[in-house]
Amino acid sequence: MSEDKLYVTKSYLPPKEEYLAEIDDIWRSFLLTNMGPKHQQLNAEIKKYLGVENVELLSNGHMALELSLQSFGFSAGSEVITTPFSFASTTHAIVRNNLIPVFCDINKADYTIDVNMIESLISPRTVAILPVHVYGNICDIFAIKQIADRYGLKVIYDAAHSFGETIDGESIAKFGDVSCFSFHATKVFNTIEGGAACFSNEEIGKKLYRLKNFGIKDEEHVDGVGANAKMSEFSAAMGICNLRHLDEIIIKRKDNVIRYYEHLSRLENVKLCSMNERVKSNYAYLPIVILPKGNINRDYVCNELAKNNIFARKYFYPLISDFECYQGRFDSNHTPVAKWVSNNILTLPLSPYMTYDEVDRVCNIIKKCVEN
Ligand SMILES: *Cc1c(COP(=O)(O)O)cnc(C)c1O
Numbered sequence: 111m112s113e114d115k116l117y118v119t120k121s122y123l124p125p126k127e128e129y130l131a132e133i134d135d136i137w138r139s140f141l142l143t144n145m146g147p148k149h150q151q152l153n154a155e156i157k158k159y160l161g162v163e164n165v166e167l168l169s170n171g172h173m174a175l176e177l178s179l180q181s182f183g184f185s186a187g188s189e190v191i192t193t194p195f196s197f198a199s200t201t202h203a204i205v206r207n208n209l210i211p212v213f214c215d216i217n218k219a220d221y222t223i224d225v226n227m228i229e230s231l232i233s234p235r236t237v238a239i240l241p242v243h244v245y246g247n248i249c250d251i252f253a254i255k256q257i258a259d260r261y262g263l264k265v266i267y268d269a270a271h272s273f274g275e276t277i278d279g280e281s282i283a284k285f286g287d288v289s290c291f292s293f294h295a296t297k298v299f300n301t302i303e304g305g306a307a308c309f310s311n312e313e314i315g316k317k318l319y320r321l322k323n324f325g326i327k328d329e330e331h332v333d334g335v336g337a338n339a340k341m342s343e344f345s346a347a348m349g350i351c352n353l354r355h356l357d358e359i360i361i362k363r364k365d366n367v368i369r370y371y372e373h374l375s376r377l378e379n380v381k382l383c384s385m386n387e388r389v390k391s392n393y394a395y396l397p398i399v400i401l402p403k404g405n406i407n408r409d410y411v412c413n414e415l416a417k418n419n420i421f422a423r424k425y426f427y428p429l430i431s432d433f434e435c436y437q438g439r440f441d442s443n444h445t446p447v448a449k450w451v452s453n454n455i456l457t458l459p460l461s462p463y464m465t466y467d468e469v470d471r472v473c474n475i476i477k478k479c480v481e482n
Contacts (some may be wrong), residue, residue, distance in 0.1 A: 116468055118423040120461040122359055123297040124351035126337040141343060143246045144323075148346035150463040152301070155353055159274070160281045162308050167346070171270045171292025171305035173322065173339035175203035175240075177286040178266050178307050182211055183238045191231050192240040192268075193223050194431040194440070195448040200242055200268045201430045204350040210451045212236070213431050220247035220383055221455075222399070224447070228257050238264040243272040243282065244426075245457075246298075246394040247383060251277070251285045269308075274356060276390040283308035293349060298363070298392045299356050301349035304341050363393035369396065369466050370396055370458065373473035379403055379480040386480035396458040397425065399451065400480065408454045411479045418475055425457040 122128075132148075139147060149167060157165050168174045179190070186208040192200055193307035194213045204211045212231050217224045223241040239258055241249045249267070258265045267285065270292035275282045283289045309315055317334065320327055323333030341349075352359075374380050381399040385391070400408045408424070415422050429452050431440035442449050458472055 113471065115417055116420045116459045116464075116472065117450040118421060118425075118457055118459050119296050120463050121300060122352060122355070122462055124348070124355055126210070128351050129348060132351055133344060136343050136347070140350055143340055143342040144315060145340065146343045146346075148343040148350065152341075152346040152349045152353070155350065159353060159356075160283045160308065162281060162283050164309050164312060164315050166307045166309070166315055166322070167341040168305045168307065168318075168322055168347075169339040169341055170303050171290060171294060171297075172199040172203060173337065174267070174290035174292070174305040174307040174349075175199060175268060176206055176337060177318055177321045177337065178290055178309070178314070179203055179207045179209065179240075180321055181314050182238070182264055182287075187235065188237040189235045189476055190238045190240050191223075191228055191234060191249065191341065192475060193242055193244075193448060194429040194442065194445055195221055195452060196244060196268065196430060197270070197426065198433065199270070199431060200240065201436075203285050204240065209237075210235070210450065211440075213440060213442075213445050213448075216244075216448045216451065218447055218451070219371070220386070221245065221448075222247050222249040223254070225250045225253040226255070227259075227316045229255070232257075232261055232263075236261070236263060237267055240266045240268060242270075243275070245276060245397050246392050248272065248277050248282055248386065248389050251282070255285070264288075270294075270297065270305075272392065272396045273297065274392045277386075277389075277458065278388050281427060284310075287311065288314065293345075298359065298394045299349075299352055301341065301345040301352070304345045304349060317411045359462045360392050362464075363460060364391070366460055366464050366466075366469050367393045367396060367471045370460075370473065374398060374476065377477065377480055379406065380476065392458070395425070396460045397455055398458060398476075399454045400456060402454060403480075406480055406482075408456050412456055414479050415472065415475055418471075420459060420472055420475065421470075422459065423457045427452045427455065 265286035325336030
């Protein structure tokens with residue numbers, strides 16, 4: 111095979127000299143971690159970029175979710191409504207807090223939580239809703255807020271895919287009690303490994319600050335059973351560099367998404383997410399649903415792409431509720447839309463480094479698969 115391998119994503123790296131200049135300070139300060147100057151600088155810059163008051167940087171997006179849930183002090187066995195159509199982290203964060211996930215179905219239009227079904231899942235033990243802005247598609251945050259207010263529930267968003275997005279000009283980080291972002295290498299904005307929680311209540315922020323550092327309050331007092339989830343200075347330095355380039359990264363992703371849509375939107379058996387006019391997207395992913403017809407289905411298209419050195423991924427398949435580690439606990443037939451989407455979805459290669467020729471290469475194979 112002569113053509114280069116194309117993966118579902120390619121991590122962004124800033125110009126090497128820029129990163130080297132940024133970490134040079136560390137050789138003078140000898141501060142490698144523990145909320146040093148780079149950590150403080152990145153924290154301030156993210157606040158400014160998102161236009162929010164409260165941000166806590168963390169070692170990764172998963173710990174943002176896990177420690178945010180812990181910071182509310184929910185009693186063991188309480189229920190949290192979420193969706194099974196996500197990355198493992200979302201549900202694991204609930205279960206690792208000794209809370210019970212209650213799976214809500216997703217809607218067919220953008221694969222976010224079906225807000226019409228949430229109320230029917232609320233029980234006397236429900237304490238929170240944990241919806242996912244999956245692929246950067248923004249949940250119906252207004253309906254979710256109404257339900258949460260009516261029943262006195264907390265809302266913790268898994269915003270891992272949606273850093274930098276706005277709705278009606280407002281950062282999505284401002285919605286819910288907490289929004290958790292991932293800065294993993296594969297995300298639109300990365301700090302190698304990293305994450306952040308944006309929150310409305312400063313008390314939650316104080317708890318998060320301690321929980322990410324073993325629950326240490328001061329030299330002689332430890333008042334929480336915390337973890338170690340601090341972002342290192344080297345990761346923060348990467349974030350400082352990458353944040354400078356984020357707007358240009360998003361523009362390049364957008365150009366590629368538009369090119370994909372030009373090719374694929376006319377295909378009868380391919381369904382794309384519709385663009386929400388009110389949302390300024392970060393173009394994080396390119397998920398397509400292949401409507402099955404005869405032998406032509408998602409797995410067939412995925413295999414044909416792989417034969418041509420194009421490695422799309424079946425995100426999100428299987429559903430979390432079907433994972434081995436949760437065997438016997440959940441029935442994915444209770445979330446039929448999520449099950450169907452999971453069986454037919456394929457996430458195509460997308461990165462700021464991708465060229466139009468590469469987008470064309472992917473689309474031509476898909477066209478050949480479905481147009482016969
Ligand atoms: C990436 C991701 C996470 C976890 O983030 P990490 O930084 O990898 O720990 C959580 N939820 C979703 C939906 C993700 O895609």
